[in-house]
Amino acid sequence: MASDPSSRRRGPVLSVLSSAEYVDEMYAKWREDPSQLSEEWRLFFTGFDLATCPRDCVSAERAMDQSRVASLIYAYRNIGHLIAQVNPLGGDPETYPDLELDSFDLSEETLDEVFDTGHLGGPQRMALGEIVQMLRDTYCRHIGVEYIHIQDRAARRWLQLQMEPTRNQPRLPPERKIEILTELIDAELFESFTQTRYPGQKRFSLEGAEALISALHQFIETAAATGADEVVMGMSHRGRLNVLANILHKPYEMIFHEFEDNIAPDPVGGDGDVKYHRGYSADYTTDSGQVIHVSLTANASHLEAVDPVVEGRTRAKQRQQGDTTLRTKVLPLLLHGDAAFSGQGLVAETFNLSQLKGYRTGGTVHIVVNNQIGFTTLPGEARSTRYPTDIAKMVEAPIFHVNGDDPEALCYVVDLALRYRQKFGRDVVVDMLCYRKHGHNEGDEPAFTQPVMYQKINTHPSVREQYQNRLVSERILTVDESDKLSQQFSDRLYEAFKGVKDSCPIDLLEPHAFSGVWKGLDTPYRHEPVATGVDHDGLVEVARALTTVPEQFHLNRKIGRRLPDQMEKVEQRGDVDWPLAEALALGTLLREGLPVRLSGQDSIRGTFSQRHAAWFDTKSQEMYIPLNHISEDQARLCVYNSMLSEAAVLGFDYGYSLVEPNMLVIWEAQFGDFANGAQVIIDQYITAALDKWQRASGIVMLLPHGYEGQGPEHSSGYLERYLTLAAEDNIQVCNLTTPAQYFHALRRQLKRDLRRPLVIMSPKSLLRHKSAVSPTDELVSGRFQEVLDDPEPPRHPRRLLLCSGKVFYDLVEARAQAGIDDVAIVRVEQLYPFHEKLFRSVVAPYADAEEVLWVQEETKNRGAWSYMLPMLLELFGDRRPAYVGRQPSASPATGSARIHHEEQERLVAQALGIGETSDEPEPEPEPAAAAS
Numbered sequence: 001m002a003s004d005p006s007s008r009r010r011g012p013v014l015s016v017l018s019s020a021e022y023v024d025e026m027y028a029k030w031r032e033d034p035s036q037l038s039e040e041w042r043l044f045f046t047g048f049d050l051a052t053c054p055r056d057c058v059s060a061e062r063a064m065d066q067s068r069v070a071s072l073i074y075a076y077r078n079i080g081h082l083i084a085q086v087n088p089l090g091g092d093p094e095t096y097p098d099l100e101l102d103s104f105d106l107s108e109e110t111l112d113e114v115f116d117t118g119h120l121g122g123p124q125r126m127a128l129g130e131i132v133q134m135l136r137d138t139y140c141r142h143i144g145v146e147y148i149h150i151q152d153r154a155a156r157r158w159l160q161l162q163m164e165p166t167r168n169q170p171r172l173p174p175e176r177k178i179e180i181l182t183e184l185i186d187a188e189l190f191e192s193f194t195q196t197r198y199p200g201q202k203r204f205s206l207e208g209a210e211a212l213i214s215a216l217h218q219f220i221e222t223a224a225a226t227g228a229d230e231v232v233m234g235m236s237h238r239g240r241l242n243v244l245a246n247i248l249h250k251p252y253e254m255i256f257h258e259f260e261d262n263i264a265p266d267p268v269g270g271d272g273d274v275k276y277h278r279g280y281s282a283d284y285t286t287d288s289g290q291v292i293h294v295s296l297t298a299n300a301s302h303l304e305a306v307d308p309v310v311e312g313r314t315r316a317k318q319r320q321q322g323d324t325t326l327r328t329k330v331l332p333l334l335l336h337g338d339a340a341f342s343g344q345g346l347v348a349e350t351f352n353l354s355q356l357k358g359y360r361t362g363g364t365v366h367i368v369v370n371n372q373i374g375f376t377t378l379p380g381e382a383r384s385t386r387y388p389t390d391i392a393k394m395v396e397a398p399i400f401h402v403n404g405d406d407p408e409a410l411c412y413v414v415d416l417a418l419r420y421r422q423k424f425g426r427d428v429v430v431d432m433l434c435y436r437k438h439g440h441n442e443g444d445e446p447a448f449t450q451p452v453m454y455q456k457i458n459t460h461p462s463v464r465e466q467y468q469n470r471l472v473s474e475r476i477l478t479v480d481e482s483d484k485l486s487q488q489f490s491d492r493l494y495e496a497f498k499g500v501k502d503s504c505p506i507d508l509l510e511p512h513a514f515s516g517v518w519k520g521l522d523t524p525y526r527h528e529p530v531a532t533g534v535d536h537d538g539l540v541e542v543a544r545a546l547t548t549v550p551e552q553f554h555l556n557r558k559i560g561r562r563l564p565d566q567m568e569k570v571e572q573r574g575d576v577d578w579p580l581a582e583a584l585a586l587g588t589l590l591r592e593g594l595p596v597r598l599s600g601q602d603s604i605r606g607t608f609s610q611r612h613a614a615w616f617d618t619k620s621q622e623m624y625i626p627l628n629h630i631s632e633d634q635a636r637l638c639v640y641n642s643m644l645s646e647a648a649v650l651g652f653d654y655g656y657s658l659v660e661p662n663m664l665v666i667w668e669a670q671f672g673d674f675a676n677g678a679q680v681i682i683d684q685y686i687t688a689a690l691d692k693w694q695r696a697s698g699i700v701m702l703l704p705h706g707y708e709g710q711g712p713e714h715s716s717g718y719l720e721r722y723l724t725l726a727a728e729d730n731i732q733v734c735n736l737t738t739p740a741q742y743f744h745a746l747r748r749q750l751k752r753d754l755r756r757p758l759v760i761m762s763p764k765s766l767l768r769h770k771s772a773v774s775p776t777d778e779l780v781s782g783r784f785q786e787v788l789d790d791p792e793p794p795r796h797p798r799r800l801l802l803c804s805g806k807v808f809y810d811l812v813e814a815r816a817q818a819g820i821d822d823v824a825i826v827r828v829e830q831l832y833p834f835h836e837k838l839f840r841s842v843v844a845p846y847a848d849a850e851e852v853l854w855v856q857e858e859t860k861n862r863g864a865w866s867y868m869l870p871m872l873l874e875l876f877g878d879r880r881p882a883y884v885g886r887q888p889s890a891s892p893a894t895g896s897a898r899i900h901h902e903e904q905e906r907l908v909a910q911a912l913g914i915g916e917t918s919d920e921p922e923p924e925p926e927p928a929a930a931a932s
């Protein structure tokens with residue numbers, strides 16, 4: 001709104017009337033769009049206009065009426081959606097007090113009077129009756145729009161200019177109408193056909209929402225027309241099979257094979273997933289002959305968890321296509337259920353990502369398949385908001401509520417929504433009101449809980465039937481012609497069905513699983529040395545970039561002071577610490593042309609002030625990323641501070657990793673336990689996707705972990721969780737002790753012919769521990785080692801300590817201080833997959849040690865103990881391993897730093913056999929005995 005020069009005593013309008021130029025300017029604005037000005041100015045110009053118009057030169061009352069009409073127009077734009085006829089089951093109010101004429105002090109008598117329309121997109125002057133009709137057509141028929149909450153005037157105005165001149169009434173050529181009818185026939189018949197052939201099988205039918213199929217066809221057509229060539233979709237169970245069949249053209253044969261459960265064992269060794277969660281991708285040819293690649297992301301049952309995964313995949317694809325400015329080529333499309341959309345926090349998290357540097361994808365089109373029910377839950381039980389879509393207002397998304405029984409209105413809205421996204425790069429929501437013909441699934445009885453609703457639904461004609469009648473009455477086709485379309489589709493389905501009944505099992509591997517950039521990365525996991533060392537010159541080159549301050553750059557003094565020392569360490573082949581090893585690992589990958597993405601809360605600086613991946617000019621705040629200045633032809637480090645979310649951000653980065661196997665994608669938790677907030681992504685995607693959907697990922701999760709007296713919530717990265725989820729070589733779980741190990745583990749991620757998520761219990765105090773350093777030469781000639789031997793092995797070991805992670809340093813230090821020379825300490829650096837052969841060879845020299853102890857700082861119910869025990873029992877036979885560590889505890893760690901230190905000292909002493917004998921560790925019983 002234009003700011004009025006204010007006056008202290010007189011009103012703002014009166015105070016500036018003396019400035020003719022200013023008044024002219026305001027008048028021009030009013031002519032353009034009265035809503036830009038304050039109420040006072042609007043009244044003034046309405047009166048002025050009337051006064052200067054000889055024909056309408058009436059009275060002050062008339063000027064007031066004009067202003068009232070302006071308010072009425074605004075009200076319809078703002079809340080017309082409240083009386084829009086969008087519910088196919090009826091029940092929408094036709095009137096709303098705030099939209100009644102008398103709310104504006106207008107009366108029926110004024111209906112014939114002519115008023116200025118402002119910018120309604122029709123004639124400049126119209127009778128009030130016509131104005132109201134136009135507003136009702138635009139905002140209150142089968143489309144209700146919420147957009148006045150958008151603060152960007154250009155976006156609001158653009159929407160008005162699209163909607164008001166057309167009155168939101170689609171005008172489609174007959175061919176398109178027949179196409180829509182055909183789409184509805186296909187959608188309906190697919191469901192009825194599978195219902196008849198496979199009664200009792202769950203399929204989460206689309207019935208009641210069949211118009212979705214037309215909406216998706218429209219989306220892809222508009223995508224092509226607006227310059228896109230790829231669509232990345234996410235959706236849940238509802239109607240998924242129908243979408244796979246009728247949008248992605250997954251062969252009907254393949255779908256029927258799944259109904260028959262006639263599936264060949266998967267060559268990658270996965271257990272597969274139910275048919276309504278599988279992913280698929282295919283090329284779609286539009287009416288204009290353009291090819292659009294459409295991929296439907298594999299879906300976990302956890303509703304909305306797929307949203308950030310789709311966004312991450314989209315962004316990675318945009319990068320691959322060089323579409324990183326406008327982001328109009330690869331489009332994310334998310335389908336939601338109404339209950340899930342309003343209930344799941346991940347929706348809000350995903351909206352929050354939508355405009356963030358490092359995470360934005362240029363806007364997502366969301367289609368809510370609003371069947372007005374959850375499982376058995378009604379809207380009044382499911383949300384505190386009027387609409388399920390209200391959460392979208394947090395990003396000022398326009399929201400279109402549309403009647404799902406009007407496929408033309410739906411396609412019109414989808415087209416408009418996508419064009420808005422392409423123009424403004426922001427999210428937009430289509431709320432498709434529909435119903436669910438059956439219960440939650442086909443076997444569920446909905447009348448138990450919604451008897452009245454379902455009486456209505458049972459007699460409600462399908463959208464296909466209604467639309468067919470409409471086209472027949474519009475003389476676009478005859479009933480016979482429509483029946484013929486149905487027959488053709490039935491025949492196709494029957495052909496496919498017939499072929500499947502007796503044929504061989506088929507391989508359901510999605511055709512693109514390990515092709516393209518993934519080609520050759522489907523090798524099974526194996527413990528093979530991986531060449532990850534980097535020649536000394538390469539390390540020096542990276543170190544130079546890391547320590548060179550550009551001219552004119554004002555670097556923070558504390559950071560600057562450390563640089564010469566870092567350079568010297570690398571150049572003179574000295575010892576590198578953890579942060580330097582990390583920077584060298586990332587830098588050497590970049591130097592080899594392999595990009596790196598690092599995302600997490602405060603990850604640029606690093607939670608512990610250890611990383612400084614970017615420097616900030618002390619005078620200008622300008623950001624400088626040293627690792628992006630290694631050489632001309634290097635790859636880029638993309639490092640981002642994420643928003644304060646775990647679930648959506650990890651989901652996003654995981655999605656990214658699905659598309660970019662040759663980019664090191666790292667997600668970092670602020671502290672390891674915060675990853676709990678992303679457990680759905682870890683359980684349902686990261687650890688299970690290969691098994692369920694043959695989808696591999698090389699994502700790295702850094703989870704700061706270690707008992708250092710910081711209390712229950714900052715000590716544990718919940719190592720045990722990952723070990724419980726580990727099976728079939730699905731992930732790698734490491735608790736590393738040296739910078740060199742970290743260096744090689746990171747580089748190894750991209751240097752093998754396979755990809756697996758890597759979970760690292762990353763250090764806190766070890767970042768600066770004087771002993772946690774590695775000679776530069778270990779980065780040159782070393783490699784990752786799953787098990788590390790004692791650096792100073794005793795000649796006559798009496799006791800063998802096995803451990804993992806930071807406690808190693810406590811043990812070594814205490815051993816030295818106590819002058820103990822008969823205790824050996826072996827570290828398991830990679831807990832899973834466990835390298836048994838290497839472990840055996842490392843412990844072989846300690847065969848004479850009488851005692852074997854597993855030492856951990858975690859409580860007994862946490863850490864690696866429960867995971868290691870069965871293996872240790874098998875490996876050590878008679879020498880039953882004993883446990884040394886904290887006692888079982890409901891909370892991960894004590895809140896007292898003093899008690900922490902006492903506990904830590906005690907467990908170290910106990911492990912080394914220092915102190916009283918009464919506290920000696922007991923050998924662990926056999927698991928069976930332990931259970932009793």
Ligand SMILES: Cc1ncc(C[n+]2csc(CCOP(=O)(O)OP(=O)(O)O)c2C)c(N)n1
Binds near residue numbers: 373
């Ligand atoms: C996070 C999560 N909680 C619970 C469920 C179980 N569940 C599956 S579908 C469903 C109802 C979903 O309703 P809505 O989002 O409206 O979609 P609809 O099934 O009606 O299409 C529920 C509660 C789930 N899949 N995910």
